[in-house]
Amino acid sequence: xxxxxxxxxxxxxxxxxxxxxxxxxxxxxxxxxxxxxxxxxxxxxxxxxxxxxxxxxxxxxxxxxxxxxxxxxxxxxxxxxxxxxxxxxxxxxxxxxxxxxxxxxxxxxxxxxxxxxxxxxxxxxxxxxxxxxxxxxxxxxxxxxxxxxxxxxxxxxxxxxxxxxxxxxxxxxxxxxxxxxxxxxxxxxxxxxxxxxxxxxxxxxxxxxxxxxxxxxxxxxxxxxxxxxxxxxxxxxxxxxxxxxxxxxxxxxxxxxxxxxxxxxxxxxxxxxxxxxxxxxxxxxxxxxxxxxxxxxxxxxxxxxxxxxxxxxxxxxxxxxxxxxxxxxxxxxxxxxxxxxxxxxxxxxxxxxxxxxxxxxxxxxxxxxxxxxxxxxxxxxxxxxxxxxxxxxxxxxxxxxxxxxxxxxxxxxxxxxxxxxxxxxxxxxxxxxxxxxxxxxxxxxxxxxxxxxxxxxxxxxxxxxxxxxxxxxxxxxxxxxxxxxxxxxxxxxxxxxxxxxxxxxxxxxxxxxxxxxxxxxxxxxxxxxxxxxxxxxxxxxxxxxxxxxxxxxxxxxxxxxxxxxxxxxxxxxxxxxxxxxxxxxxxxxxxxxxxxxxxxxxxxxxxxxxxxxxxxxxxxxxxxxxxxxxx
Numbered sequence: 001x002x003x004x005x006x007x008x009x010x011x012x013x014x015x016x017x018x019x020x021x022x023x024x025x026x027x028x029x030x031x032x033x034x035x036x037x038x039x040x041x042x043x044x045x046x047x048x049x050x051x052x053x054x055x056x057x058x059x060x061x062x063x064x065x066x067x068x069x070x071x072x073x074x075x076x077x078x079x080x081x082x083x084x085x086x087x088x089x090x091x092x093x094x095x096x097x098x099x100x101x102x103x104x105x106x107x108x109x110x111x112x113x114x115x116x117x118x119x120x121x122x123x124x125x126x127x128x129x130x131x132x133x134x135x136x137x138x139x140x141x142x143x144x145x146x147x148x149x150x151x152x153x154x155x156x157x158x159x160x161x162x163x164x165x166x167x168x169x170x171x172x173x174x175x176x177x178x179x180x181x182x183x184x185x186x187x188x189x190x191x192x193x194x195x196x197x198x199x200x201x202x203x204x205x206x207x208x209x210x211x212x213x214x215x216x217x218x219x220x221x222x223x224x225x226x227x228x229x230x231x232x233x234x235x236x237x238x239x240x241x242x243x244x245x246x247x248x249x250x251x252x253x254x255x256x257x258x259x260x261x262x263x264x265x266x267x268x269x270x271x272x273x274x275x276x277x278x279x280x281x282x283x284x285x286x287x288x289x290x291x292x293x294x295x296x297x298x299x300x301x302x303x304x305x306x307x308x309x310x311x312x313x314x315x316x317x318x319x320x321x322x323x324x325x326x327x328x329x330x331x332x333x334x335x336x337x338x339x340x341x342x343x344x345x346x347x348x349x350x351x352x353x354x355x356x357x358x359x360x361x362x363x364x365x366x367x368x369x370x371x372x373x374x375x376x377x378x379x380x381x382x383x384x385x386x387x388x389x390x391x392x393x394x395x396x397x398x399x400x401x402x403x404x405x406x407x408x409x410x411x412x413x414x415x416x417x418x419x420x421x422x423x424x425x426x427x428x429x430x431x432x433x434x435x436x437x438x439x440x441x442x443x444x445x446x447x448x449x450x451x452x453x454x455x456x457x458x459x460x461x462x463x464x465x466x467x468x469x470x471x472x473x474x475x476x477x478x479x480x481x482x483x484x485x486x487x488x489x490x491x492x493x494x495x496x497x498x499x500x501x502x503x504x505x506x507x508x509x510x511x512x513x514x515x516x517x518x519x520x521x522x523x524x525x526x527x528x529x530x531x532x533x534x535x536x537x538x539x540x541x542x543x544x545x546x547x548x549x550x551x552x553x554x555x556x557x558x559x560x561x562x563x564x565x566x567x568x569x570x571x572x573x574x575x576x577x578x579x580x581x582x583x584x585x586x587x588x589x590x591x592x593x594x595x596x597x598x599x600x601x602x603x604x605x606x607x608x609x610x611x612x613x614x615x616x617x618x619x620x621x622x623x624x625x626x627x628x629x630x631x
Contacts, residue, residue: 001074002031003053011162012036012060016067019119023071023415036063044121044400045085046070057121060164062088065121065400072411086121086400089364093399094124094372095392096170096224096336100179102559103381104132104146109554111159112489116389118163119416120396125160126170126224126372127153131180133169135213138206140183146558153217161219169214170224173207173258174198174233192236198254199238208261221267224307225258227251228272231284248279252298259301273306276329287313291321293328300330309374311338314354314441319362327366334370335363339391342378344448344617345500346430347387353394354439360398371399379618380562382448384547385554386493389417390424418488426479427497430504433472435612442605444613447500449602450508452570452622455533455577456592458511459625462599463614465512474505492553496546503539506532507574514577518595523585530581537574544568566619573623 003020005013005027016034020027037056039045044065047054055066065086073082095117099105105113110127117125133148135141148156153169160167178194180186189206191197196206215223234242234250255271262269274286280295281288287310300306308326313319326333337359340352356373363371373395375388393412397404410420430447432440446469449460480498485491510533517525544567551560583589603614616622620629 001079002026002028004029004031004033007033007035009036011164012063015064015115015118015163018115019064019067019071025071034067042088042091043085044069044088046073046082048073048082050079050081059123061118061121061123064118064164068119068412068415072415075415076411088121088400089402090369090371090399092124092334092370092372093122093396094126094166094168095122095339095388095395096126096128096372096374097388098128098342098374098376098378098381099132099148100128100130100176101377101379101381102562103377103385103551103554104148104556104558105385106553106555107152107156109385110156113385113388113392114156114160114163114165114167116392116416117165117396120393120412121400122392122396123164124166124168124372126168127156128170128224128376129214130172130176133171133214133217135209137209140185141180143183144558145179146556150213150217157218157220166220166222167218168220168222168224169218170226171210171214172226173210174227174254175230176226176228190236191234191238192232195230195233195236197237198234198250199242204257204261207258211258211261211265211267215265215267222270223262223267224270225262226272227255227258228274228309230275231278233275248297251275251279255304256301259303263303268305269301269303270305270307270334273308273326273329276306277325287318287322289325291324293325295329297329300332302332304330305332305334305370306330307334307336308368309336309338310359311340311355311374313358314351314439316358316362319359320366323362323366323368333368334372335359335368336372336374337395339373339375339388339395340443341383341385341388341391342376343383343431343443344379344445345382345451346445346447346497347383347390347427348431348440348443348445349390349394349424349428350432350439351441351443352391354441356391356395356398357404360395361402364402380566381551381555381559382563382566384493384496384550386490386550387427389413389490390427393417417490418486419483419490419494423483423494426476426483427494429476430473430497430501433467433469433613435467435610437608437611442611442615444615445617446508446613447504448619449616449622450504451500452566452619453511454573454623455507455510455514455536456573456580456594457597457624458599459622460602460614460616461511461515462601463603463612464508465599467612470505470509473501473508477501477505489553492546492550496543496550499539499543499546503536503543506539507536510536512599514581515595515599518592526581526585530578530585533574533581534578537571537578540567540571540574544571566623569623 034053039056042058044062045056046066057063131142157167175195181190234247337356340348431445436444605611
């Protein structure tokens, strides 16, 4: 089928032709005319009579969602009359992309995500940039980190505008600045490890530079200034200079300064809300305040919007309570759930689905009409960026439907990625074997710690002994092997996870089996396991090469060195294990002391004995019990 795009304005024509091409459709003068109609309602509407397609909505992204609905209907039923509409339940919707955990997302990849947003009817993208944008006055800011140039940000902003998507800078103006504060020249700005020294003129001057340089390449007059998780605020250099000061006042004075600078720049300020709650909680937690809590704070400026972030709760009542608490602080609230791309090596889609659904339902009930879904890449962007597509599309369905229908979700997934829900469930299965809680509520991530842990001194062997995880991963590999390539960029992702499952099938129980064979003095079995360890080393090398190829398609080259070291370490330690076994079997050493150490469980859930597995989020806590960082 061919379409005629001549009736569209320049931007819509360009993006429409990109979308048509991606779906295998042509365009020309002899095609079916597509007409775009602006309405006052946030409704993506399709009207097609076989001769003309009329696509309408309040925002450009409503038109693009309507376009994709039209193509879905044509794919389903051919050339027939179509009338279909979907109402967006929120006034502003978007995605936040973490570009600060080593993976600075490349321009082409960002354009792809912008197009995904437009296709799904989402109208905002937040770029989370701690120190990965230019400050010409300070060459150390973002040095060797793959920072965006101002010109790159301007070009991305222009591209987003063509797609009807608002690109918004999200930075940090208080905490989460460890990678910049590591430099000796920045120590005068430092309160504690990653927190700026509040109340200092040097800090105010620096914050002004950050806000100006982060915001000016963007056409949006919105900015997210962070200010979350500053748990040790006022307890480092600040304490030495000023003595102990009530930390609410430190926080609010710093916010006033940040807001003043934003107003000078004509910017609407958003900030994470958690510190208002943590400083009130006796445990320092974000979510444990009772509903009767009163905050006794000065009224927040009308220029400040609080962002309630919550990625964790599986019960709607938790979101209901926390939204009501936020309303005691302000009526300017945004909600930020999570897409769970930060579980480790693999995405956690089951937890994402459950928490997204419960949180968005609560927002609908309580009138929170501005939402964005966060995609963090904690501890080094180990999970490929494209894994976010599933959760992003699921989130978009929640924006337009209070109850996503599996058939409709499948249509969107196949249309935009080439794979459906059943295939994405195989990626989720890497961290959802038996032994985790329902919907992986605890965010267990065995695929990460079993990949990285040592074959001889595995810190998690005592956790996984007897679980049969090798069989789980072997079965998963077989299922992934049966998937035929779809001609999609996601093909490479599924192949990578097939290779990961294959490695884990051989490596996950290797340490457990080595201890057993060594203690039973079964030399024949040790020889067999030595050969398996050697095979695992070769597979680890192949996995590293596959991850490298994905990285350089998705991200700046800066930051990959961390994954190279980690993946290379897997291979090297397996080769070292082979050498130790060879030395023992040849009689060059009398003992393998590493295998004489008793296995201990890494973590025991005393409340639920059926919860056998656990989570371990940080590489440095997985690879060794030794000290590999710090003094």
